[in-house]
């Protein structure tokens with residue numbers, strides 16, 4: 001058991017977490033491939049991520065951003081924040097009605113130096129895709145399929161639109177705060193799946 005949140009995934013291992021973000025991501029992918037669901041605890045790092053003064057990033061995230069970050073990790077089925085009373089519960093349930101802009105945690109790219117590895121974190125900040133592609137979902141299924149997850153590959157094939165439908169407009173490239181050249185990646189994904 002360990003916590004899942006941006007503080008653990010993107011800070012020095014000796015301070016808060018174990019291993020690097022890429023290793024932790026590989027573990028989440030392994031869970032998804034094996035059909036093991038992850039229940040996330042400590043999504044706000046005990047509240048530290050909600051307070052700019054306490055956060056190791058020097059900036060605050062919102063509860064909604066932290067919940068979305070956790071839900072976007074491979075294998076994650078549910079997020080279980082600690083609740084001290086009705087006010088906490090109402091703040092957490094605000095996630096249900098939050099807009100895509102409120103759920104967007106792309107600010108993490110500025111806050112967390114390791115996120116500059118140009119790895120897609122499935123955040124969907126680069127949306128909308130003019131061709132209608134679900135960019136984060138396509139990338140998540142591709143990463144999992146590369147690890148031998150046949151179910152993820154099947155999910156990919158069942159999508160309405162595939163990487164092969166990318167028109168190479170470059171909108172996602174210009175929008176990605178994590179430095180991913182997504183249009184090139186779409187070509188790579190299309191080649192992998194043949195669609």
Ligand code: SF4
Nearest residue numbers: 120121123124126176
């Ligand atoms: S390409 Fe960038 S903005 Fe788009 S989902 Fe991946 S990490 Fe997020």
Ligand code: SF4
Nearest residue numbers: 129166167169170172
């Ligand atoms: S380059 Fe492809 S995936 Fe990216 S926004 Fe344009 S059509 Fe969508």
